[in-house]
Amino acid sequence: MNPWLWTLPVILPAATATVFCVKRWRKTAHTLLAALNIAVMAGVLALVAVALGAGSAAAGESAAPAAASSAGVGGAALIAAAIAVAGSSLGAAFAVAYTGSAALAAMSERPEIFGRAMVVVGLAEGIAIYGLIVAIILIGLA
Incomplete structure (x- = not known):
């Protein structure tokens, strides 16, 4: 099943709540949204760091060094x-x-x-x- 279909029930209420909050509480909503964006960006950067580190860790000690380096370069x-x-x-x-x-x-x-x-x-x-x-x-x- 398509992952976008799983996230659609979450995205629509979140977007509606965001628009409502921005219209009702302007300054507070912008500060809250900025903090939420920073938190999401930190999570994404942590996920990318784990994903890049997993390629070389998955190669293990038994694999050739060339295979480990090529996996990292592709990513x-x-x-x-x-x-x-x-x-x-x-x-x-x-x-x-x-x-x-x-x-x-x-x-x-x-x-x-x-x-x-x-x-x-x-x-x-x-x-x-x-x-x-x-x-x-x-x-x-x-």
């Missing part, structure tokens, strides 16, 4: 690919947000610059494509 390359995609996507999101809002503001005054404004927004989206290319190269090395 590290996959994590690097994920970081490349995530970082470039976040960068592209910020770039598109700023250039898109500026393009809409400029087009509201002069509608004839639509083509030039969309080129700038498209160039900002290219950042995510560069991250995807780097990830494909890294996955090929894994």
